[in-house]
Amino acid sequence: MSNSELQTVLELDQIIGGYGDTQILHGVSMRVDPGEIVVIIGPNGAGKSTAMKAVFGLLNLSGGKVRLNGEDITNMPPDQVVHHGVCYVPQTSNIFPSLTVEENLEMGAFVRTDDFRPRLQELYDIFPPLAEKRRQAAGTLSGGQRQMVAMAKAMMLEPQILLLDEPTAGLSPKYRGEIFAIVKTVNATGTPILMVEQNAKQALKIANRGYVLVDGKNKFEGSGHDLLEDAEVAEMFLGGGAPP
Amino acid sequence: MMEFINFYLIPGLVLGSIYALGAIGITLTFSILRFANFAHGETMLLGVYITYSLVQFSGVHPLIALPFGALLTVIVVLGIDRAFYKPFRNSPTIMVVIASFGMMLMVRSMVQFIWGVQLKGMTQGIQRPMIFFDSLRISPKHITIIGAAIVLMLAVHYLLSRTKIGKAMRAMSDSPELAKLTGIDTEKVVRMTWIVGGALATAAGVFLAIDTHIDTNMGFKMLLPMFAAAILGGIGRPFGAVAGGLVIGIVEEISSYPWIGVEPLLNPGYKAGVAFAIMIGMLLWRPSGLFKGKVF
Structure with missing residues (x-):
């Protein structure tokens, strides 16, 4: 153990x-x-x-x-x-509601200095609903999809x-x-x-x-x-x- | 009809563009730094006097001196943030608001001390208006002001929607706590907010000075309509601030049009009251503004 x-x-x-x-x-x-x-x-x-x-x-x-x-x-x-x-997803207020889904993920990569786009694509493959709604304001998504945004945002940093x-x-x-x-x-x-x-x-x-x-x-x-x-x-x- | 357009609507549009530029800074500071910055009008004042000195010194057109005036003003504003606002970053909002009130008095007194209190002119002479279609009269300075304001607004739009730091500004306006947890460099975002606010305030002030004249109370006189514009548009909504600025500028001007009979509907002396009335009305009935801004 x-x-x-x-x-x-x-x-x-x-x-x-x-x-x-x-x-x-x-x-x-x-x-x-x-x-x-x-x-x-x-x-x-x-x-x-x-x-x-x-x-x-x-x-x-x-x-x-x-x-x-x-x-x-x-x-x-x-x-x-x-x-x-270390990435942390709080219980509430864990997304930026007025930013689009894609902008949320971009913010997740804020501290990255390299090209984050390959990572963005990987995460869209893991979370297909987010790829579909990438241009939509994150605040307009359902509760489950918001959690997806929050997790994907944290995962942007690998x-x-x-x-x-x-x-x-x-x-x-x-x-x-x-x-x-x-x-x-x-x-x-x-x-x-x-x-x-x-x-x-x-x-x-x-x-x-x-x-x-x-x-x-x-x-x-x-x-x-x-x-x-x-x-x-x-x-x-x-x-x-x-x-x- | 043409009289209405030439003497009320166009001046309203010019005044509205000036309010709009100032209100963008107010709304950004309010939503990102989370306080009502009473010193914003004084940033404008400082920008005007610095630009005025550059014009006097070099003899160039105010619009050419403007970028340099804005740069110097931004440097002062960043220094003020570092020295006076940064120590309050985690303090209750009311302390920062009072600090900004003190800053307002300090900056104005400083300007009066350095440049004196006499009226000054940014430009010399009188401009002959250009006449279109035999009846539409627009003075060249008004075309310049509206054109330059549009360019600046497009630049702000580009910054906020296309650049990494601009998106981070919107993110921090949504939630400062989450911005920190996400690893966003919040101090950098704060600096950018002062840069944008300071530069636009200088531009608004210089446009006002080109349109009218320079005096040491102009910043304070602008403060109320700029706040009204920011609240009308919704706090944290730069486009709301632009719309709010235009509405307030136009309504102020057309409120003195002789709508009924031959007398002005409202004595032009009460123009400032119009902005105040709109602000109170919005706060009472729709505090989130036209574009669903934040309510603190």
């Missing part, structure tokens, strides 16, 4: 922090290995999204380390983290790792399945993904591993399959009873 330090893409080592004087994370540890989908689940207020924001330099950590490919990126400001190849904060929040079950399928597609292109999800069952099904956070601490961890089978996890977070 444990990989060597060098292989790990992202590692959170006993991080402690919060907003202002309110401490939310009391020593959270997790890691993402190459090619993995890792899901963070847990009750509301457990610090799931906060842990993700900590990676992206959006809150000040008073303790612990965040490492990207072994390099210390603890408390690095967000624009620098982007330059290091990131080392993609952070997704509740990508299916507020979507109908039909779109939810679609988004999980897209997450798998994106992951299949080689990008590791760390994802916070409320729809724990569905998320664990596509995940390699998962972490359960409670009160800002690690509670359980294991493979997606193991967590789905675990009676205690199932009872607490998956809506009762282990699946048959």
Whole structure:
């Protein structure tokens, strides 16, 4: 189960922090290995999204380390983290609504200095609906398609790792399945993904591993399959009873 | 009919173009830096006086001196941003607005101190209007102003819709937080906003000076109609600002046309009140403006 330090893409080592004087994370540890989908689940207020924001330099950590490919990126400001190849898709306001789909993707490539057009074409191949609507203002798209724009925008950088904060929040079950399928597609292109999800069952099904956070601490961890089978996890977070 | 076009509509169009150029800067600053810049009229004033000095010094036509005047003005504006606004970048909006109010007073006093308070003329002599179709009278300076304003507006359109930095300006106007998370160099976008706003304000001021005269209150007098134009068009909508500027310029001028009887409908002295009335009306009934701008 444990990989060597060098292989790990992202590692959170006993991080402690919060907003202002309110401490939310009391020593959270997790890691993402190459090619993995890792899901963070847990009750509301457990610090799931906060842990993700900590990676992206959006809150000040008073303790612990965040490492990207072994390099210390603890408390690095967000624009620098982007330059290091970490892309973050927030839960809400994750697209520029008045820009067209294509302009959104172009902005995703803002820090690139090389020609981004081949990458744009690749992403249109992965997300055909976006190619169709490339000249349309992103704000006019449906919820599911907006999520596609948000993810494609982040993928423009060919990131080392993609952070997704509740990508299916507020979507109908039909779109939810679609988004999980897209997450798998994106992951299949080689990008590791760390994802916070409320729809724990569905998320664990596509995940390699998962972490359960409670009160800002690690509670359980294991493979997606193991967590789905675990009676205690199932009872607490998956809506009762282990699946048959 | 021709009297209406020659003496009300065309001057309205000229005034409207001037408002429009100023209002683009206001709307961009409002939506990208997120504050109402009270010092924008004073940027215009400074631009006019710098250009005036260049004209006095070199003897060239004001339109030739304009790019250099705009360049110098932009340098001052960038310096002001660095020294006075940047420290407030993460402060509550009201602090920046008050800072801009202070800046307005400082810049105006500085201009009065350096150049004096007497009226000045940008150009000498009186121009004979050109006459088309026996009855349409347009003075050459009006043709120049409208033509130059159109060129500048097209340039702004090109910048915002075709260039990387222009698209980043629109992105930041949509969401400054997401712009940062995306890795957009927001300080560069802010600088570009001051450059565009400062250059257009200088142009608007110089056009006004060519059309009328130069005095140290012209910036402040322009502030209200420019804000009205930006609000009418919708905050964050440069094209709205252009449309709003034209509407306000034209309505101000035609409000004194003798629509009923032989007396002007509205005493020309109340022209500024028209812009104010439109602004209040929009804020009450449609704060997002004609083109669905932002509401803060």
